[in-house]
Amino acid sequence: MAPRGETKERILAKALESFSTVGYDGTSLDDLAEALGIRKQTILYHFVSKRGLLNAVLDDSVKVLTESLEEVLDASNPHRDRIEDLVRSVFRVALEQPLLLGLLREVSRPGSPAAPRLKNQMGPLMERAISWMEGEMEAGRMRKTDAQLVLLSAYSTVVGLATEIEILRTAGVERVLRPSAQRRQELLHFLRTSLTPSE
Amino acid sequence: MAPRGETKERILAKALESFSTVGYDGTSLDDLAEALGIRKQTILYHFVSKRGLLNAVLDDSVKVLTESLEEVLDASNPHRDRIEDLVRSVFRVALEQPLLLGLLREVSRPGSPAAPRLKNQMGPLMERAISWMEGEMEAGRMRKTDAQLVLLSAYSTVVGLATEIEILRTAGVERVLRPSAQRRQELLHFLRTSLTPSE
DNA sequence: CGCTTTTTCTACCATTTGGTAAGTCTTGGT
DNA sequence: ACCAAGACTTACCAAATGGTAGAAAAAGCG
Numbered sequence: 044m045a046p047r048g049e050t051k052e053r054i055l056a057k058a059l060e061s062f063s064t065v066g067y068d069g070t071s072l073d074d075l076a077e078a079l080g081i082r083k084q085t086i087l088y089h090f091v092s093k094r095g096l097l098n099a100v101l102d103d104s105v106k107v108l109t110e111s112l113e114e115v116l117d118a119s120n121p122h123r124d125r126i127e128d129l130v131r132s133v134f135r136v137a138l139e140q141p142l143l144l145g146l147l148r149e150v151s152r153p154g155s156p157a158a159p160r161l162k163n164q165m166g167p168l169m170e171r172a173i174s175w176m177e178g179e180m181e182a183g184r185m186r187k188t189d190a191q192l193v194l195l196s197a198y199s200t201v202v203g204l205a206t207e208i209e210i211l212r213t214a215g216v217e218r219v220l221r222p223s224a225q226r227r228q229e230l231l232h233f234l235r236t237s238l239t240p241s242e
Numbered sequence: 243m244a245p246r247g248e249t250k251e252r253i254l255a256k257a258l259e260s261f262s263t264v265g266y267d268g269t270s271l272d273d274l275a276e277a278l279g280i281r282k283q284t285i286l287y288h289f290v291s292k293r294g295l296l297n298a299v300l301d302d303s304v305k306v307l308t309e310s311l312e313e314v315l316d317a318s319n320p321h322r323d324r325i326e327d328l329v330r331s332v333f334r335v336a337l338e339q340p341l342l343l344g345l346l347r348e349v350s351r352p353g354s355p356a357a358p359r360l361k362n363q364m365g366p367l368m369e370r371a372i373s374w375m376e377g378e379m380e381a382g383r384m385r386k387t388d389a390q391l392v393l394l395s396a397y398s399t400v401v402g403l404a405t406e407i408e409i410l411r412t413a414g415v416e417r418v419l420r421p422s423a424q425r426r427q428e429l430l431h432f433l434r435t436s437l438t439p440s441e
Numbered sequence: 442c443g444c445t446t447t448t449t450c451t452a453c454c455a456t457t458t459g460g461t462a463a464g465t466c467t468t469g470g471t
Numbered sequence: 472a473c474c475a476a477g478a479c480t481t482a483c484c485a486a487a488t489g490g491t492a493g494a495a496a497a498a499g500c501g
Contacts (some may be wrong), residue, residue: 050478064353068267072459085479093459145352149468150398152405154263189424199405203398206351225387270488282489284449292489333467 051089053079058100063145067097097157101150104143105164111136112168116175127231130201134227136206144205151202169194202203250288252278255301264345266296266355286382297312298357300349303342304363316372326430332400340405347405368393 057079061070072093076083090096115128126139137144150157172194256278260269271292275282289295314327336343349356371393378384 064351066265066267066351066353068265071457073457082480084461084481087460088477088479148347149351152263152265152348154265154268199402200399203402206398208375271490272488281450283451283491286490287448 050079050081050085054081054086054089054096055100055103057097059142059146062097062100063142063149066149094156097150098160100146101157101160102164104146105142105161107140108136108147109165109168112172116171128229130227133201137201141205141238144202148202148206194209249278249280249284253280253285253288253295253312254302255298257295258303258341258345261299262348265348293355296349297359299345300356300359301363303345304360304402306339307335307346307363308367311367315374320364322367328342329400329426330369330408336400344405349370350401 054075057075061075061078062149068234072083072086076086086096090099111132115125115132147161150156150161152158155161172188176185176190176194178188180187252273256274257269260274260277272287274379275285285295289298292413310331314324316330346360348354349360351357354360372389375384375389375393377388381387
């Protein structure tokens with residue numbers, strides 16, 4: 044019927060939507076299929092099991108996030124404000140694909156079946172970010188603190204803000220764009236004041 | 243058998259634990275009952291339905307949190323650092339009962355069945371905090387920004403940090419106590435720098 | 442003790458769930 | 472035209488799920 048891997052993509056998209064809102068356990072394959080105008084077995088054909096579907100969705104999301112971040116970390120122009128770039132990049136993802144961070148939030152919960160997989164996936168990226176920060180600290184361009192701590196803190200803040208955006212959006216609450224800009228400013232301010240060495 | 247409402251308390255405790263780790267949908271009444279050495283119908287006797295159980299657990303948790311916070315907001319000694327008191331208080335709750343904030347995180351997800359209830363429960367507290375902040379802004383003791391925004395931001399940061407603590411703890415990761423102190427400092431720093439008017 | 446009320450249990454049930462088996466239909470290559 | 476591989480479906484199933492009905496203890500009380 045569908046010549047290309049079109050249905051597979053559609054399933055992934057809807058699954059992301061469902062997982063990040065009603066959660067993994069709250070998502071039934073039947074409902075998912077019905078929402079797609081498809082039979083449940085089609086889903087199980089493309090992804091072996093429900094768990095397999097979750098893994099696929101997760102891999103996809105992590106890939107998008109990683110690419111978006113690596114682009115910034117890679118950037119060879121050494122003089123730009125890397126922190127601002129990072130924040131801007133993450134917020135762009137959060138605004139364009141809030142569901143993605145919603146999935147992270149869902150999956151990073153203690154007791155989540157996919158938590159270890161997420162850890163493996165994000166591991167390299169985290170390590171790289173940490174070693175970069177440590178390098179900056181050594182060079183005196185960043186205040187010396189526990190890099191991992193700062194990273195985790197920033198991460199949770201961003202995800203928290205992003206999911207809040209989504210919550211507000213689903214709740215039909217008014218403006219979303221302007222506040223998010225403000226939040227970016229706040230987060231930036233936060234990171235700068237807690238990272239810049241000159242006190 | 244149990245003369246007082248002892249079993250009811252036990253059910254509530256285990257339910258909180260289960261809801262905040264494996265989630266609402268991930269919790270089955272049978273498993274819950276088995277973990278308590280009890281039959282499922284006993285649970286349904288005390289709380290009419292699974293949803294009723296969730297509501298009860300939620301009400302309990304919100305009550306604890308509210309009391310802990312109101313104590314600070316009420317504090318009549320006007321010269322203490324209120325922000326530090328707040329942060330300290332919240333972190334105490336997060337450390338002593340991390341499951342409680344885990345529940346908040348679970349329940350405040352978009353699409354959660356208990357989200358509206360949570361909103362109603364927390365509403366008054368939020369409004370009070372906001373009006374307090376606005377008062378401080380008027381008096382020039384706090385930089386003028388969107389109070390609601392700051393509150394939501396701080397809230398998500400705290401819950402994020404708290405759930406991270408729990409994640410680390412379940413992952414068996416080393417030290418927890420010392421880092422949490424550092425985090426409290428960081429959060430404090432964050433709030434101060436983004437709230438104090440003197441720039 | 443006897444009676445009532447509260448608490449807990451056994452026995453079922455309808456529905457939903459993820460998953461298996463095996464078929465049908467479509468498409469592309471030769 | 473034929474056939475093999477891919478894509479999607481119908482038919483089913485065993486287990487788990489939240490919930491109902493009613494019996495059986497247990498506790499409180501005169």
